[in-house]
Amino acid sequence: MPELPEVETIVRDLRPHLLGRQIRQVVHINPQILRHPGAAQFGEAVPGRTVDGVLRRGKFIHVMLGRPERLVVHLGMSGTLILQPSEDLARPHTHLRLLLDSGLELRYRDPRRFGRVTFGPEEQLIAVGSLPVLGAEPLARAFPPCSVEAALERSGRSVKAVLLDQRVIAGCGNIYADEACFLARVRPTRRASQLTKVERDRLLRALPIVMRDAIRRRGTSFSDYRDGFGAKGEAFESLFVYGRSGYACVRCGSTLRRARVAGRTTVYCMRCQS
DNA sequence: CCCCTATCCTGAGGGC
């Protein structure tokens, strides 16, 4: 599933091809994936707009379309946002097709339809609940801010649950939560408030490390994820624990265990992660 | 506040 590193890879791929480009036509839009309030205006407001920014916030992709409106995409589980020549046949489950003046089409495809697209000024989207208020950015220079440390100190939830909470940390999903816990040698089932300061620091230092490493490898593709051009990422082979239940721990060799934590499949090493 | 579960949804993979 696309998490921060995958979404960041897509944004970096798309940005140079979208900046300064004009959207000529909304070729196709599936209303089911378009969240209000942007749904009604979308088809009329978007053609003729020029892209003047492409950015990531958590797992959301913001395509700025002249102030104040923007197109915001969340890829959910199986979403892809890909640039293709307009003459290429669109694959099934393509829910949005935007024709650019470069002759390329920006295509949003999502077989499982867990993803969403919305359109409007950011404040308005937040006000109506189409965009959630997100927590700290793991790639920011100032990470981790006091707010994240405080959230961990305060919370009686599991470490895993706090890492997955987008209101605390934006962009962390199941893969990188497990990877960060492994690197920090913290068991994901631990109560967040019971971590020592040393463990907490190690965990919060580990998160940007595993994420930057995954970005370097252009993201983790184990099923649906593709970059901005439709290619797979290479990070899956380098993961410590995710998807490796039953295999040997890369650090100590003991068999990695699988458990259900905070409603998610969680893989960790019994020996390394105390 | 916190947890769990159901919901949305399709494709992959195992069993037979």
Next chain:
DNA sequence: TGCCCTCAGGATAGGG
């Protein structure tokens, strides 16, 4: 070969 079943999970809503 092919069918059926299960499972995967990000976000959210609702119940305990």
